[in-house]
Amino acid sequence: MTVAAAADWESRYRDGATGWERPGLNDAYLRWRANGLLTPCRILIPGGGRSSEPLAMAESGFDVTVVDLAESAVAAQRARLEHLHVRARVELANLLEWEASAPFAAVYDQTCLCALPPAAWPEYAERLHRWLAPGGILFALFMQTHSAGGPPFHCSISAMRALFPAERWVWPERLETKVPHPSGLTEQPVVLRRV
Ligand SMILES: C[S@@+](CC[C@H](N)C(=O)[O-])C[C@H]1O[C@@H](n2cnc3c(N)ncnc32)[C@H](O)[C@@H]1O
Structure with a gap:
């Protein structure tokens, strides 16, 4: 399925219209590193933009x-x-066409899903599943806008549970504390294990 991009991302970078960027590392990233959930491994960062976590x-x-x-x-x-001389590569590609050369142990999705048109979410979720090895972990920051339209598109938890169903993804018993975004919005951190 071909779905039109939700925005002209390159123009936004060139025009400095990058309200999604953070001045530093995401608190959720720091929390996951500190509590040992996120440890060095082969990791994919889709829609990584110019973020500092990579x-x-x-x-x-x-x-x-x-x-x-x-x-x-x-x-x-x-x-x-x-x-x-760090182990890193940066690929210029459309995630809805890109394929991984080998499965990853983890994916760090910091507001990439909310940047995609909702019509593309099932395709993207399918790809996330395919890009991860069995038992691999998806570290997701689901943007909470509670409003219509986008990007960013609101990632309600009920929509996320439908997109990442329990037969394919193990959900945590309790959701973590949300993290504030400089835009005034919040992100819901969720750690999902790929079945
Ligand atoms: C909201 S920004 C988040 C960027 C970064 N994760 C951050 O936290 O600063 C969304 C990013 O996804 C990229 N993007 C949007 N659609 C994409 C697609 N179909 N394939 C690859 N990248 C895409 C954009 O270029 C942009 O860098």
């Missing part, structure tokens, strides 16, 4: 793959990562 992970010993379709964001991540 470098933090690479410097901590993760084998990082970033995929994004915005040329200038990819160039920025490459400039930051690829000359540092």
Whole structure:
């Protein structure tokens, strides 16, 4: 299925219209690192943009793959990562067409899902499942906007439970505390294990 992109992401980067960017590392990322849920492994960061978590992970010993379709964001991540002799690669690609050369142990989705048109979510969720090895972990930041339209599109927990059903994904018993986003919105961190 071909679904039109929700936005012209490259133009947004070029115009500096990047209200989704954080000045530092996501509190949820820091929490997962501190409590030992997120440990060095081969990890995919879809729609990684210019976020700082890929470098933090690479410097901590993760084998990082970033995929994004915005040329200038990819160039920025490459400039930051690829000359540092850390284990990292940055690919310019549409995630709805891209395939992994081998399954990953983890995926870190920091507001990538909410950037995709909801019509593409089932396809994207299918791909996330395929990109992860059995037992692999999806570290997700589901954007909470509680309003219509987007991007970012509201990722209600009921919609997420339908998209990541219990037969294919193990959900935590309790949801974690939400993290604030500089835009005034919040993100719901969720750790899902791929069955
Ligand atoms: C809301 S931004 C989040 C960026 C980054 N994760 C962060 O936290 O700063 C969404 C990102 O997804 C990328 N993106 C959107 N649709 C995509 C697609 N179909 N394939 C690859 N990347 C995509 C955009 O270029 C953008 O960098």
